[in-house]
Amino acid sequence: MKKITIDPLTRVEGHGKVTIHLDDAGDVKEARLHIIEFRGFERFILGRPFWEVPVIVQRLCGICPVSHHLAAAKAMDRIVGGEQLTPTAEKMRRLMHYGQIFQSHALHFFHLSSPDLLFGTDGSAASAFAAPREQRHVLAVAKSFPELGRQGILMRKFGQEVIQATAGKKIHGTGAIPGGVNRNLSVEARDHLRKDADQMIRWSKKAVAVARDFTMDHLLEIATFGAFDSNHLSLVRPRDGALELYDGVLRAIDKDGKTLVDGLEDQRYLEALSEEVRPWTYMKFPFLKTLGPQHGWYRVGPLARLNTCRFVPSPEAEAARIEFQAVTHQKPNNVTMAYHWARMIELLHAGEVIRDLLDDADLQGEDLVTQGPRREEAVGIIEAPRGTLIHHYRVDRNDQVTMCNLIVSTTHNNEPMNQAIMRVAQDTLAKKPEITEGLLNGIEVAVRAYDPCLSCATHAMGKMPLQVQVVDAHGAVAAERIRSHELDAP
């Protein structure tokens, strides 16, 4: 009887457990990241009045609440016939959204991932890219790299302040309402944010450099670590294919950059996407219908977005993207660890967008809400920090929700995360069903690159226990290990 189990994956938020399955020859055949939480949002939202939805559904996730708030609001705009937002409403929402991208990317990089990048490569770590356990947090970063640690904390704070200024609260605010927003940006709030905006861009550029240097210095190891070819999907700006995070059309490409889907309007997402259910996890497996469940899966998030977009519409981040693309000779980048660099380029982009928006007088406009002919069905899609986020609702004449379908960012990355774990297991296990520290670290580092919001994915959030099991060809547990502080249970 042999089986491998890893439990808790702490800094990957949400619950998870990993099993690794071997074939008769003892080779790794499959890896499964089990998402073990289920919330039931899609059912209990039924019957609620539609205007409550943007406020309720953001409780799916306290890390990216603005994404859910805005995806739901965009759908409800269409329900009230108000999807042509006033300039003030659209810009307030954009500002809120880019504030959220900024805080979430800063959180992921400085609080969750930078320890791996900063401490995991200094020779003291058990395996490449995994910081020693007692250093895996932002306080350790602040201790060894005081400037960088402090900047990380203050960058997240800045993003949270942008959200507070536009939504009234840092977490679970109320800024967007069907057809618009409930406030404009006060001159005081604007001036307060303006004060720090240039500093944030300077610090973002430093963060890009940290991620870039890490990548370039470890190019050889990174090229194969948890790496695999995949399709990529994101929204892009309709007219020119630019990176666009608030509102756009769907575009998908294959591993070489060949177009699979282009210019698909958000309302028609079901023409392109379907989701498979598998019995061993609560998280579904989305795929492109034209390619089917076997081959149609794809990556989303910062790496996918930099692959699908034609350019980044802000100068400093675009310069960073060109440098990023040169490494793969303008071809799509399929390297798992490249997510970190891509994420920091987006952080810089968000900083530039925020700075420019703050100069826009429309944010002080008074025309906040619009309405038109009522609809009964609508889709809202947004590029959340972790990737494409889809909300789809039906609302009856009594204003009650009758159908709700949510495909959250992390769900799109379900198969990619399983693939990344499989690659790590294949490289580490070498026919011995033994769970080493290197395997545990490798799995955590690979999963963390995707910045999974397992809270979002299960329509829940929680701690992330990582438990790894190796299962042989007959379904017997070959090895099992639970990640714990001092003691690793057999």
Next chain:
Amino acid sequence: MTSSQEATNHPEKPRIATVSLAGCFGCHMSILDIDERILALAEIVDFARSPINDYKTFDGRCTVGIIEGGCCNEENVHVLEDFRKNCDVLVSLGDCAINGGIPAMRNNIPLRECLEEAYLKSPGVYNPSGTIPNDEELPLLLNRVYPCNEVVKIDHFIPGCPPPADAIFEVLSALLAGRTPAIAYGDLKYD
């Protein structure tokens, strides 16, 4: 958040553990919203197991345990009981821990209907065999979402969804100083 070794070198430092059960992690984000103050806090306390560091189990007694979220599955119950066993004082942080919060909206709906909605009925679902996830790896879901104080004794409650960072900081400072927390009226939220 020092290593366990350092922690034993300073046995007098109070230790804080935190966990997210059936919550959205927003309460933990609100802890992080104390911003730079976390650096000062880290000087006077050690963080034991918490999603914000990489410690996954208890390695000794803790002064304060902070709970986000209620209990929606059997695993939540086990973790909560473990916290009660290992912490001197338990704090229910936020509405989910206090009364189940938004996830408890499923309490008046049969669980089966919630699962069917997500895995059988949702548009675009590809599920030819009509599978509802039921693997042995998945912990059993409870019939409803339970507030933490219905499962173990809770000593303090901080309301809000999430509670403001200032309220959290005040409660932590007061508990560490051995005084009764005094949350400013404006920081008492019932959203």
